[in-house]
Amino acid sequence: MERKPLLSVTLAIVLLVAALVFSTGCSKSESSAKNNHKTLYLYNWTYYTPESVIEKFEQEYDVKVVIDYFASNEDMFAKLKAGGSGYDIVFPSQDYTAIMMSEKMLLPIDKSKIPNLQYISPLVLQKATYDPDMAWSVPYYMGAAGIAVNKKKVAQYERNWSIFADKRLEGRMSMLDDMREVLGDALVHLGYSVNSTNAQELAQAKKLINEQWKPNLVKFDAEAFAKSFASGEFWVVQGYAESVFEELDSSRWKDVDFFLPPEGGPMYLDSMVIPKGAKNIDLAHQFIDFIHRPEIYAEFLDRFHFPASVHTEAAKYTTTKPFYNVEDLNNYELKNDLGADLEKYNDIWQSIRYVN
Amino acid sequence: MNNLQQEKRGRRLGITYSAPMGIWLTLFFLIPLSIIILYSFLKKGLYGGVEWEFTLTAYKQMLNPNFMRVFWRTLWVATFATVITILLALPCGYAMARSRHQVFWLGMVIIPFWTNSLIRIYAWIAILSSEGFVNETLRTLGIIKESLPLIYNQGAVITVLIYMYIPFAILPLFTTIDKFDFQLLEAARDLGASKPESIVKVLMPNIRGGIVTAVIFTFIPIFGAYTVPLLVGGKDSYMIGNIIVDQVTKTRNWPLASAFSLIITLVSTLGVIWMMATAANESARRKTPVKVVDSSGGSE
Numbered sequence: 001m002e003r004k005p006l007l008s009v010t011l012a013i014v015l016l017v018a019a020l021v022f023s024t025g026c027s028k029s030e031s032s033a034k035n036n037h038k039t040l041y042l043y044n045w046t047y048y049t050p051e052s053v054i055e056k057f058e059q060e061y062d063v064k065v066v067i068d069y070f071a072s073n074e075d076m077f078a079k080l081k082a083g084g085s086g087y088d089i090v091f092p093s094q095d096y097t098a099i100m101m102s103e104k105m106l107l108p109i110d111k112s113k114i115p116n117l118q119y120i121s122p123l124v125l126q127k128a129t130y131d132p133d134m135a136w137s138v139p140y141y142m143g144a145a146g147i148a149v150n151k152k153k154v155a156q157y158e159r160n161w162s163i164f165a166d167k168r169l170e171g172r173m174s175m176l177d178d179m180r181e182v183l184g185d186a187l188v189h190l191g192y193s194v195n196s197t198n199a200q201e202l203a204q205a206k207k208l209i210n211e212q213w214k215p216n217l218v219k220f221d222a223e224a225f226a227k228s229f230a231s232g233e234f235w236v237v238q239g240y241a242e243s244v245f246e247e248l249d250s251s252r253w254k255d256v257d258f259f260l261p262p263e264g265g266p267m268y269l270d271s272m273v274i275p276k277g278a279k280n281i282d283l284a285h286q287f288i289d290f291i292h293r294p295e296i297y298a299e300f301l302d303r304f305h306f307p308a309s310v311h312t313e314a315a316k317y318t319t320t321k322p323f324y325n326v327e328d329l330n331n332y333e334l335k336n337d338l339g340a341d342l343e344k345y346n347d348i349w350q351s352i353r354y355v356n
Numbered sequence: 357m358n359n360l361q362q363e364k365r366g367r368r369l370g371i372t373y374s375a376p377m378g379i380w381l382t383l384f385f386l387i388p389l390s391i392i393i394l395y396s397f398l399k400k401g402l403y404g405g406v407e408w409e410f411t412l413t414a415y416k417q418m419l420n421p422n423f424m425r426v427f428w429r430t431l432w433v434a435t436f437a438t439v440i441t442i443l444l445a446l447p448c449g450y451a452m453a454r455s456r457h458q459v460f461w462l463g464m465v466i467i468p469f470w471t472n473s474l475i476r477i478y479a480w481i482a483i484l485s486s487e488g489f490v491n492e493t494l495r496t497l498g499i500i501k502e503s504l505p506l507i508y509n510q511g512a513v514i515t516v517l518i519y520m521y522i523p524f525a526i527l528p529l530f531t532t533i534d535k536f537d538f539q540l541l542e543a544a545r546d547l548g549a550s551k552p553e554s555i556v557k558v559l560m561p562n563i564r565g566g567i568v569t570a571v572i573f574t575f576i577p578i579f580g581a582y583t584v585p586l587l588v589g590g591k592d593s594y595m596i597g598n599i600i601v602d603q604v605t606k607t608r609n610w611p612l613a614s615a616f617s618l619i620i621t622l623v624s625t626l627g628v629i630w631m632m633a634t635a636a637n638e639s640a641r642r643k644t645p646v647k648v649v650d651s652s653g654g655s656e
Contacts, residue, residue: 074605078404099403171505179606218508219591224481233485233507339402346607354422354594 038063040283043087045270046071047242048141050303057290063283080105085277088284094269095337097137098130106136107274113285114138116292124310127334128269137271138288139310141300144267144332145181146260146324148244153235160261161189163236164213172235174228175213177220179349180335181238182209184266194266194333197341206348214352241323242304258323264331269310389621396614404608414611418619423599427619430595433510434579437517441525441574442567444518449529449566450559453536462530465523473520477587480516481507484588508590516584521577525570532566533559568634572627580620596620 038061042049046069054065068087070076073096080090080100092100100106111117117134124139125132149157153172157163164173175182184194186205196202218234228234230247237244241258248256272291274284290296298317301308307322308315309329338345396414398406417423452461468476483489486503494500506512536559544554560567582597596616603613 072605074404074608078605081404103403214591217591219589219593224478224587227478228481228485231482231485232487342607346609350420350422353591354426354599355592 038280038283040065040089040280040287041087042067042287043076043090044069045091047246047304048091048270050300052303053291053296053299056296057287060290061283061286065287080275085275086279087275088278088280089272089287090275091140091270091272094128094130094271094334097271097273098337100273100275101131101136105275107276107278107281109134109136109138109274109288110285113282114289114292116289116294119292119294119297119311119313121310121312124269128271131271137273138292140270140272140291141306142267142269142309142329143240143306143324144260144265144329145176145238145240146258148229148237148239148241149257149259150229150232150235150255151257152255153232157236159257159259160263161185161265164216164238167216169236170216171218172233173217173237174219174221174225174234175217175238176225177222177353179345179352181266182220182352183345183348184333184335185238185261186213188264188266188331188333189261194264195336195338197338197344199344202344202348206351209352220353242306245305245323260324260328260332262328262331264333266335267329267332269334392614392617392621396611396618398611400609400611402608404604404610406610411611414609414615417609417612418615426594426596426599430579430597433514433517433585433595434575434581437514437521437578438571438575440514441518441522442570445522445525445529445570446567448522448526449533452526452530453533454538458534465526468523474583476520477516477583480512480519480588484512484515507588508593510589510593512588512590513585513593516588517578517581520584521574524573524577528569528573529563529566532563532569536562565635565638568631572631576624576627579623 040063042065044067049067054067057063058065070079073093076090076092077096077099080087111134117138120134120139124142125134127142128137128139131137147159147161147163149163154169157166157169163169164175175185180194183202183205186208187194187196187201190201190204190208192198192201192205196205221228221237222239225234225237225239226243226247229237229239229244230252244256244258245253272288274281278284291300292311294311294313295317297308297311297314298319300306301311301314301318301322302320305320305323307324307326307328308318309326395406397410397412399409399411399413401407448465452458452465455461481488484507485491486505486507488507490506491500491503494504540558540562541554544558545551549557580597581595582601585593585595585598596619600613600616600620603609603616
């Protein structure tokens with residue numbers, strides 16, 4: 001029985017190493033947080049905050065910016081609702097902006113402190129029916145999920161949603177694991193609104209997905225589809241341009257056709273809001289104003305190859321070609337909050353997702 | 357010091373020793389569990405959360421055939437994966453117990469835990485995908501032309517689950533087999549048993565406790581699996597764990613998520629009760645009946 005001490009020594013070493021790793025990790029973040037007196041706390045989507053812009057803001061205002069990330073509106077909302085506070089700016093999409101307004105979770109925007117609001121496109125505000133005067137939210141970016149095709153593997157294909165009905169691509173395609181996106185695409189493809197709550201229209205959309213699209217899909221994937229697309233596993237994916245291209249070396253971008261189907265689809269408008277409990281309200285206003293400086297906003301667009309969908313001046317300063325154009329969004333429709341009617345979508349989505 | 361005093365002192369000490377564990381369990385198990393039970397009987401709030409109104413809606417929703425299908429699938433996947441895991445882990449545990457390099461083998465079992473489980477799942481994607489390691493190798497060797505569909509199906513889910521949980525089966529099996537007196541096997545063979553017979557009739561009954569522990573350590577986490585079906589599963593690989601996450605994050609139905617969590621807790625509890633019952637049986641077989649009465653007191 002001489003083995004047992006050896007075993008505990010091994011275990012002790014493992015624990016010690018683990019402890020060391022953790023402690024160094026902690027001390028690092030602590031020391032860097034002490035450097036500045038004021039800190040702005042942002043809560044934004046992953047892949048959505050341009051580092052260079054943040055650095056410029058930190059330098060100009062002599063502050064520190066701390067960013068936390070969320071992967072879905074629901075995650076963000078659940079965290080704030082469960083009492084997560086201390087954020088100065090949060091970036092929800094239109095439906096959740098509306099929900100947060102009606103749940104009285106936001107502080108009003110003082111427009112006099114944000115002169116750059118003059119650059120916000122009036123067309124966007126027209127679509128933001130829940131807050132057309134920017135009393136509670138300032139648009140950050142408006143876009144839509146599209147389809148990415150690996151041109152090396154697929155030569156001929158239709159550039160619209162019916163690509164998912166193409167039998168030749170069976171087992172090589174994925175759609176987002178997101179009921180509003182997938183059902184919205186099907187609804188639009190059938191000529192209805194992405195916000196339809198009509199039972200017959202929804203039943204048709206369900207039939208289209210279950211009978212025509214789903215048999216050809218490998219899976220519904222919102223987590224790893226971009227990686228699988230980059231590895232050549234998936235040839236056609238529905239998803240966000242920034243996720244798709246972020247996984248690919250720019251030398252391979254020419255092999256990818258990213259397009260927004262012309263018949264339209266669901267669209268999102270992410271806004272900057274100041275939640276109740278924010279500590280640096282003035283600084284938050286300054287940040288919103290800073291982001292919408294035309295040359296700064298252009299830097300944000302360049303970083304992610306976005307089109308200038310919410311900003312009227314920034315396009316003059318951008319240096320890169322966006323992955324899609326503002327005009328491509330013409331037929332796209334904002335996903336509204338459906339309130340209690342969400343249940344109808346849930347039922348249909350369950351029959352799509354849970355049943356073989 | 358008389359017996360009575362000693363007994364009193366022992367009891368006081370017992371409370372002191374069990375207090376940290378008791379507080380821990382109350383704070384991080386009993387209270388959260390009570391909240392989950394409570395929420396499962398409340399009405400769902402429109403934007404997540406709950407409204408304070410008693411209802412059985414969540415349990416009625418749970419009987420929806422779509423959910424039942426996922427439940428049976430989860431049960432089937434968990435049972436199948438557990439059986440394979442145990443069958444693989446038994447010879448491993450046996451070989452380790454008989455080896456002269458136990459520390460080395462233990463290290464080999466434990467080392468995978470140094471890498472984050474998500475990274476290990478992504479590694480499996482790299483191994484199993486159409487352009488992955490296995491398919492590329494087979495293509496290079498000229499064995500196949502078209503890639504085999506190794507990933508995004510039930511087979512991939514089960515394979516990766518077995519890989520993830522096999523150390524949890526090997527370790528308890530190893531410890532029990534290590535304690536086993538191997539001379540008994542020799543005795544059995546002296547008395548005329550064949551090698552397989554001696555294993556089945558002498559070794560197996562003696563390591564039953566280890567097998568039960570291994571079953572529970574694999575079955576329970578697999579029953580609640582979430583990331584593996586999400587990442588290597590296909591369009592029809594959803595398990596109960598995935599439903600729970602969906603209900604909280606997407607459909608904002610916290611009561612239904614709570615009801616499903618309770619199912620998992622219930623299955624785990626039944627497993628642990630089974631484990632305790634086997635342990636009690638075993639001590640009953642080995643020891644005098646008087647001792648069995650003693651052991652029932654220390655269940656918490």
